[in-house]
Amino acid sequence: MNVLFGLVSAMLVGATPILLAAIGGTFTFYAGIFNIAMEGMMLVGAFCAVLGSFFLHSWVLGILCAIGGALIMAGIFVVFAVRLHTDEFLTGIALNLFAVGLTTFLLRDIFHVKGAFTDAGIRAIPAVRLPLIDGIRVLGRLLSGYNLIIYVAVLVTALSAFIIFRTRFGLRLRGAGYNAACLNSSGVQASTIRVWSLIVCAVCCGLAGAYLSLGSVRLFSENMSAGRGWISLAAVILVSGNPWGIGVISLLFGFFDGLTVFLQGGRIPTQFTAMIPYIATLVSLYLYSVRKRRRA
Amino acid sequence: MAGGVLIDLQHITKVFPPDTVALADVSVSFEAGEIHALVGENGAGKSTLMKVFYGLERRDAGTIFFRGAKVEFRTPREAISAGIGMVHQEILLIPEYTVWQNIVLGAEPVRAFGTVDAHKAREAVRQKIEEFQFNLDPDALVGDISVAARQKVEILKLLYRNVSVLILDEPTAVLTPQEIPQLFAELARLRDKGHTIIFISHRLDEVLTLSDRVTVMRRGKVVGTSAASELTKEDLARQMVGREVLFTSRRQPQEPGEIIFHARRLNCSDIEHRIRLHDVTVDVRAGEIVGVAGVEGNGQFELVNAIMGLAPMTSGTLEVKGKDITHADILTRRMLIAFVPQDRGKMGASVTASILEDAIMTHHILDPRFRTWRGLGLDYRHAAEFVDQIRDQFTVSMGHSSDPFSSLSGGNQQKVILGRELLLETPFVLMDQPTRGLDVGSIEYVHQLLLDLRSRKRAVLLVSADLDELFIVADRIVVMCQGEVVADLATDTTSREEVGYYMLGGKEAAHAETGS
Numbered sequence: 001m002n003v004l005f006g007l008v009s010a011m012l013v014g015a016t017p018i019l020l021a022a023i024g025g026t027f028t029f030y031a032g033i034f035n036i037a038m039e040g041m042m043l044v045g046a047f048c049a050v051l052g053s054f055f056l057h058s059w060v061l062g063i064l065c066a067i068g069g070a071l072i073m074a075g076i077f078v079v080f081a082v083r084l085h086t087d088e089f090l091t092g093i094a095l096n097l098f099a100v101g102l103t104t105f106l107l108r109d110i111f112h113v114k115g116a117f118t119d120a121g122i123r124a125i126p127a128v129r130l131p132l133i134d135g136i137r138v139l140g141r142l143l144s145g146y147n148l149i150i151y152v153a154v155l156v157t158a159l160s161a162f163i164i165f166r167t168r169f170g171l172r173l174r175g176a177g178y179n180a181a182c183l184n185s186s187g188v189q190a191s192t193i194r195v196w197s198l199i200v201c202a203v204c205c206g207l208a209g210a211y212l213s214l215g216s217v218r219l220f221s222e223n224m225s226a227g228r229g230w231i232s233l234a235a236v237i238l239v240s241g242n243p244w245g246i247g248v249i250s251l252l253f254g255f256f257d258g259l260t261v262f263l264q265g266g267r268i269p270t271q272f273t274a275m276i277p278y279i280a281t282l283v284s285l286y287l288y289s290v291r292k293r294r295r296a
Numbered sequence: 297m298a299g300g301v302l303i304d305l306q307h308i309t310k311v312f313p314p315d316t317v318a319l320a321d322v323s324v325s326f327e328a329g330e331i332h333a334l335v336g337e338n339g340a341g342k343s344t345l346m347k348v349f350y351g352l353e354r355r356d357a358g359t360i361f362f363r364g365a366k367v368e369f370r371t372p373r374e375a376i377s378a379g380i381g382m383v384h385q386e387i388l389l390i391p392e393y394t395v396w397q398n399i400v401l402g403a404e405p406v407r408a409f410g411t412v413d414a415h416k417a418r419e420a421v422r423q424k425i426e427e428f429q430f431n432l433d434p435d436a437l438v439g440d441i442s443v444a445a446r447q448k449v450e451i452l453k454l455l456y457r458n459v460s461v462l463i464l465d466e467p468t469a470v471l472t473p474q475e476i477p478q479l480f481a482e483l484a485r486l487r488d489k490g491h492t493i494i495f496i497s498h499r500l501d502e503v504l505t506l507s508d509r510v511t512v513m514r515r516g517k518v519v520g521t522s523a524a525s526e527l528t529k530e531d532l533a534r535q536m537v538g539r540e541v542l543f544t545s546r547r548q549p550q551e552p553g554e555i556i557f558h559a560r561r562l563n564c565s566d567i568e569h570r571i572r573l574h575d576v577t578v579d580v581r582a583g584e585i586v587g588v589a590g591v592e593g594n595g596q597f598e599l600v601n602a603i604m605g606l607a608p609m610t611s612g613t614l615e616v617k618g619k620d621i622t623h624a625d626i627l628t629r630r631m632l633i634a635f636v637p638q639d640r641g642k643m644g645a646s647v648t649a650s651i652l653e654d655a656i657m658t659h660h661i662l663d664p665r666f667r668t669w670r671g672l673g674l675d676y677r678h679a680a681e682f683v684d685q686i687r688d689q690f691t692v693s694m695g696h697s698s699d700p701f702s703s704l705s706g707g708n709q710q711k712v713i714l715g716r717e718l719l720l721e722t723p724f725v726l727m728d729q730p731t732r733g734l735d736v737g738s739i740e741y742v743h744q745l746l747l748d749l750r751s752r753k754r755a756v757l758l759v760s761a762d763l764d765e766l767f768i769v770a771d772r773i774v775v776m777c778q779g780e781v782v783a784d785l786a787t788d789t790t791s792r793e794e795v796g797y798y799m800l801g802g803k804e805a806a807h808a809e810t811g812s
Contacts, residue, residue: 182388186402
């Protein structure tokens with residue numbers, strides 16, 4: 001029983017940052033932007049969260065700083081890819097590389113450490129006990145007592161499904177991706193919609209980054225996002241942007257991620273266990289293409 | 297029925313840098329409640345004039361009056377809010393959205409939290425559909441409906457925004473001949489409800505059928521405006537081209553020679569195992585033009601693909617000049633067959649490549665003149681000479697041979713393709729809709745070219761949706777229906793009605809007499 005609870009908990013911890021980043025990515029996906037900058041936004045978010053939490057002594061301000069940092073990254077993306085019409089893919093790569101360099105440099109410059117910075121002064125985002133459910137024995141243990149951001153992520157998923165498929169903004173957002181010229185001729189500027197989608201994406205990636213550095217742990221380490229932004233991109237493409245599908249895929253990755261942690265105690269070398277999420281990505285891509293071919 | 301001048305364009309001048317005068321002091325006025333056709337050859341300036349009016353292009357001089365007041369539309373959005381809408385040639389809709397979603401996009405009714413009021417939107421769209429009798433399902437996905445229906449959606453999108461003036465840029469270019477009368481009926485209904493319609497076209501019959509008044513443009517100038525009832529097709533063509541145009545056949549009697557092209561019992565199916573061609577047999581003799589008629593989608597495209605080896609056949613044999621090419625690769629076929637495909641921009645040429653590159657396609661492999669370094673290199677000097685040859689022989693008006701193919705007008709693009717193919721000097725020529733989208737002058741040129749080929753004893757198979765064209769140039773007309781050849785008729789002894797009867801699935805009463 002304890003193993004099960006541990007696995008569920010590890011799964012949710014692993015899934016949350018991917019889920020948040022992917023939900024952000026799905027907005028840009030529907031807006032027709034090939035946005036691969038989630039990795040960089042998340043990393044900058046994670047760093048700024050620690051920065052804010054440490055110096056301002058508040059996890060709330062830490063989260064706000066994370067969102068602010070990710071928004072600056074999105075601003076750069078907007079200037080280049082939307083305003084100056086540079087290649088989205090190259091802009092994304094540049095931003096991701098820039099994020100690694102910038103956070104590593106600032107880590108050394110501000111905190112004077114190499115590798116990782118951790119300090120008792122960093123305020124973590126608290127865990128939340130759900131009222132009512134917390135009292136129920138198994139269910140309470142299964143669903144209650146997780147980090148605040150995990151619940152936020154669930155809310156964000158439901159909210160994004162509503163926004164994308166029910167609202168006027170959603171109709172225009174998807175219109176921008178399907179046929180931007182059509183949206184323009186209908187009197188709505190597709191580029192404005194795209195800017196908004198990037199802002200939403202940055203907020204989500206900022207939350208994901210804050211969760212990484214202030215949620216499960218209280219530290220920032222170099223290249224902390226460790227490819228989660230890329231996996232979130234894979235999740236978005238895999239389910240063609242459907243938020244509920246993204247939730248399922250994220251849980252799946254979270255599960256394998258959690259499995260990695262469990263298996264690390266055993267005889268399997270850690271290098272191999274660390275490969276599991278990526279092998280899972282390739283396997284799921286394969287299964288996806290097989291399914292797609294059968295349907296065609 | 298006209299209710300006074302609604303739109304008055306005065307002395308409009310537009311120059312495309314550096315020195316192309318697209319509109320030279322053009323003045324036209326449109327009256328309320330009329331269907332007014334704007335005709336002219338490609339490049340005559342009719343679309344440009346409307347784009348200037350609609351706020352899509354800046355003008356260099358001139359004034360625009362709408363409802364008696366001087367106006368200035370900087371964007372189409374401003375024009376729409378003033379009550380003027382334009383339907384462009386290329387349809388701009390979202391195939392993933394339903395009809396009603398496409399129509400309301402950008403002007404959606406909303407409820408609390410910014411949610412789209414789907415019920416209200418659908419009702420509003422349904423009302424518009426009923427009001428104008430457009431026969432559309434508001435819940436159908438736009439990706440699933442026909443091109444004609446999509447065009448209706450475009451028109452409804454403007455009507456939903458309450459426009460009173462509709463500008464249609466060559467609306468019939470994307471329609472099949474069967475869909476055109478329906479569009480015309482709908483446009484006439486709109487006019488009767490008080491809308492003003494400006495209709496850009498270069499198809500003379502349509503213009504005369506539909507419009508109340510016609511303005512002819514030529515080379516950026518207005519030739520004149522007259523009531524449609526006072527015009528004949530010949531008048532219009534003369535005003536458009538600036539000289540007499542012949543619509544009757546100049547085919548000289550000529551005895552055809554030996555059989556050059558022989559297709560026997562061709563069969564092919566699509567991916568879903570539906571039969572697309574069934575036992576199609578066609579012969580073409582030297583010095584003979586055989587036309588293939590049929591409602592679009594009845595196997596003509598598959599026949600062309602089968603002949604060129606672009607799609608596999610399930611059975612049948614193909615012969616050109618006694619040589620069996622049933623299993624030949626495409627290059628072998630190209631040595632025997634000149635091929636003008638129906639889609640200039642996709643299969644006929646690469647629009648982003650240069651004129652030179654497009655002109656020497658196929659030749660660069662078949663003609664040793666263009667090869668250097670044992671075929672590893674290309675002889676650009678000879679290639680440039682070859683482009684000059686095409687330019688002079690086929691009267692192409694073009695810039696430098698290194699300019700992109702897309703810099704040519706439609707007619708000149710087709711001339712380059714025709715030149716390239718005909719200079720292959722093959723015994724058999726296959727043309728699929730060679731005049732589609734061309735203006736009157738260019739069409740006449742292509743017809744003359746076809747007749748020249750005939751007198752030079754080449755065998756020509758001409759697929760065309762235009763019956764007039766087939767009656768002008770073809771010796772025989774083969775009619776296809778549902779993948780089968782249902783009739784093989786000599787042009788001189790048949791009639792349009794008879795061909796139309798077979799096209800629509802009439803069974804072979806006269807088949808035995810005409811002898812296939």
